[in-house]
Amino acid sequence: PYSFSRRFSLVAWCEASLEILHVHPLSLSVLQELQRGLNAPFTLRQIDGAEFEQRLNAVWQRDSSEARQLMEDLGSAEDFFTLAEELPETEDLLESDDDAPIIKLINAMLAEAIKEGASDIHIETFEKSLVIRFRVDGTLHEMLRPGRKLASLLVSRIKVMARLDIAEKRVPQDGRIALLLGGRAIDVRVSTMPSAWGERVVLRLLDKNQARLTLERLGL
Structure with missing residues (x-):
């Protein structure tokens, strides 16, 4: 490990x-x-x-390729909120040989964000809490407060998927994750930022199929 x-x-x-x-x-x-x-x-x-x-x-x-392959099955991802409640709070994602639960949680989080039409996912670490927010139509909405100890697991696995340096926690980093959802190409831009209580992560979801807006989609 x-x-x-x-x-x-x-x-x-x-x-x-x-x-x-x-x-x-x-x-x-x-x-x-x-x-x-x-x-x-x-x-x-x-x-x-x-x-x-x-x-x-x-x-x-090297694990990132396997992780991205798992993410291609987002369409059958389990319920985001249920997974977050059931996931055990381990101090370090890589403490265990089996990190499948955290991958499933990330899969479900991305699937939920896409379903909600979110443009960004904000993972914010505070002294005693971990907050996950979705940006929908320009406004941040709090979606979930998982256990605080899950912060390092979530951030570490996302950094592996985005091919970022998991050992570097003192400087901002940028990367990307490419995945498929029901045949749709989703490009996820990943940005990490150090803070007083741990790293914060922003995932920007770029769905090429949503690039063209119609009057119906704008509600006109």
Whole structure:
């Protein structure tokens, strides 16, 4: 898991063969844990801190393609509000090997936003709360207040999907996610912004099919 890699400054890297890239000397207990978890032969190679950050980020961003594929099935996404209530509050998304629940929540959130005709999704982290708002017709509407501990899970997974640096939390970042919904191409522009209580995220939904407005759609 990500937390294990971060805690011990190591990452599994496979090109010609499986390597464990590490910054600091590894203890016997860590090596034994690696052997149990990988169940495959590997070699050790020491690297510096900068290379470790690059490799770790590359490994976890590989998951983004799988995440985007899951997002293409948004049409059958489960109810957004039900999922948010049922999702367990874990401190870190990548603490667990299974991040399917948070992906389902993001899928449902995007599906709900598109259904409501929202142009933006705002994920705002405060000291004791997490607020999700949709911008509809230029006005922000509060949709949900999930558990505060879900903030890091939500932001981390969105950053992976948008191919952003999940380790960088001190500067703004911009990225994009391309997905399909019922054959419609949806381009999601992602912007993250550091704040006093954690990162805030804005997702701008660009539906190419909604680019042309008719009198009927304008209510005229």
